[in-house]
Amino acid sequence: MKKVLKIIFVIICFLVIARIAYVNIAYPSADIKIIDEDEMFDLKNFSLRLKEYDIYSKEEWKQKLENENIELEEEKYNVIYNMNLKNNSNYDYIVTYDPSNDYKVLVVDLEISNLTEEVQKININGSFSVLTSLNKQGIKVNNYYSSFLNSDDYLAEYKPKETREVKLVYITNEKNENFVLEVTKLGRNQRMTLNNKKK
Amino acid sequence: MREIMKIELKRAFINTKFYIVVLVSTIFAIGAFFTTPGFKIAKNWFLYMNGDLDAAYIIEKCDYSDVAIEIWMPNYGASSKFYFLWLIILPLLCIIPYGITYIEDKSSGLINQYIIKIGKGKYYVSKFITLFISGGTIAILPLFINLIICSMALPFGLPVRSTQFYPVKEYNLFSNLYYQNIVVYLMLYFLIYFVVYGLITCLALAFVYFEENKYMLLLVPFIIYFSEHVIISFGFNQYDTSLLLATNIINLRYENFLFYLLQIIVLFLFDLLFFFRIRRDVI
Numbered sequence: 001m002k003k004v005l006k007i008i009f010v011i012i013c014f015l016v017i018a019r020i021a022y023v024n025i026a027y028p029s030a031d032i033k034i035i036d037e038d039e040m041f042d043l044k045n046f047s048l049r050l051k052e053y054d055i056y057s058k059e060e061w062k063q064k065l066e067n068e069n070i071e072l073e074e075e076k077y078n079v080i081y082n083m084n085l086k087n088n089s090n091y092d093y094i095v096t097y098d099p100s101n102d103y104k105v106l107v108v109d110l111e112i113s114n115l116t117e118e119v120q121k122i123n124i125n126g127s128f129s130v131l132t133s134l135n136k137q138g139i140k141v142n143n144y145y146s147s148f149l150n151s152d153d154y155l156a157e158y159k160p161k162e163t164r165e166v167k168l169v170y171i172t173n174e175k176n177e178n179f180v181l182e183v184t185k186l187g188r189n190q191r192m193t194l195n196n197k198k199k
Numbered sequence: 200m201r202e203i204m205k206i207e208l209k210r211a212f213i214n215t216k217f218y219i220v221v222l223v224s225t226i227f228a229i230g231a232f233f234t235t236p237g238f239k240i241a242k243n244w245f246l247y248m249n250g251d252l253d254a255a256y257i258i259e260k261c262d263y264s265d266v267a268i269e270i271w272m273p274n275y276g277a278s279s280k281f282y283f284l285w286l287i288i289l290p291l292l293c294i295i296p297y298g299i300t301y302i303e304d305k306s307s308g309l310i311n312q313y314i315i316k317i318g319k320g321k322y323y324v325s326k327f328i329t330l331f332i333s334g335g336t337i338a339i340l341p342l343f344i345n346l347i348i349c350s351m352a353l354p355f356g357l358p359v360r361s362t363q364f365y366p367v368k369e370y371n372l373f374s375n376l377y378y379q380n381i382v383v384y385l386m387l388y389f390l391i392y393f394v395v396y397g398l399i400t401c402l403a404l405a406f407v408y409f410e411e412n413k414y415m416l417l418l419v420p421f422i423i424y425f426s427e428h429v430i431i432s433f434g435f436n437q438y439d440t441s442l443l444l445a446t447n448i449i450n451l452r453y454e455n456f457l458f459y460l461l462q463i464i465v466l467f468l469f470d471l472l473f474f475f476r477i478r479r480d481v482i
Contacts, residue, residue, distance in 0.1 A: 024355060026248065027244065027264070027353070029264065029354070030264040131360070133369065134375065135360055135369045135374040135375050135378045138360075182359070182361055185262055186258065186262045186264055189359065
């Protein structure tokens, strides 16, 4: 009886190991590919290349906006930081950074190409994340500043094989060391850590 | 010491009660897998890999590779009935195979033979260590079995915070490790469970100071464990910091870590009462 139980146990162990091996080989990869700054992100229908990026302090950003005649978001609109929402209903819209505190601005210049023969739309917030740390939620694109930095509608549909250059602005109050760009797609997880210097 | 440890470990791990506890733990681990939303995810992937069109539509719409750790039972916390029920009765399961052997040794007179052969100190230390190991092993068993089952359903990979599928936030203990080195995180997770439930099981030895009825001793760790949860949750309003809930460190916040650590230290000191009691043992 003991021998039979032992044989059953060994067979179960073997089947379990075989199944785990199969799942890890056959299923779409869940690995995260670490890519360099000069490599391209592969989004299946789109490719995404980081052309350059800039990181500004709050003061540098204000200076840049002044030079380009762009009004500060918090001066033009009555914006509210999402953490200060409680008991406050008097605002135009919600932002994910606190304009009254110190913040950092990341401007990424991306070359986005539609790789297909069809018209495609890209959901930039859904496909591509900018993180300040791997255990923190991604930062959303700041649409106010991004719309000033792009000549046309950067969210518009892409014609077949069209390539467009898009500048995206991300603002955070985090005092992080490195920004991380991340793509999480089925079988195509990719991560790029910026070294916080101009490319 | 090595000889007595070998004998005691055999007594703890090779007995019918231990096999029954393993079986019950396995039922909890399997039950937790099949009753959480994780099962739907696993089933959908299974269908997708077998060419099901509806499953393919959902997977391609979600456009993300799910990983085993995403559907692991501690992720669902109290919302998983099997997991939560297992968590509540865990001290009982831990103590059943070996917890009352000290009292049994005493009442049968076996303790005298042991002590004459190897000495008092070695006997008591081996008793304490074996119960600690036995309790800790039983505690991590279903977690491990459930992880194996999840790994049979989905590939192993790093969790990705930006997907929002994982319960660990930046304010949770070892959150950096969770998203950067899940294997080390899991080892740490198992170790914490092992230590905490090992210490909780050893309460049965400490309580021979107050109670010598073996059936009462079986209940002691459970009563203290559950009372502690009720007192801390409702008395101190620290719902997530009792040993029952916070040992699932997925929920433990950095701000509550010291309080949690304090509970473990108190537990350890209480366990040491056993070594004071034995001075009074009349052989």
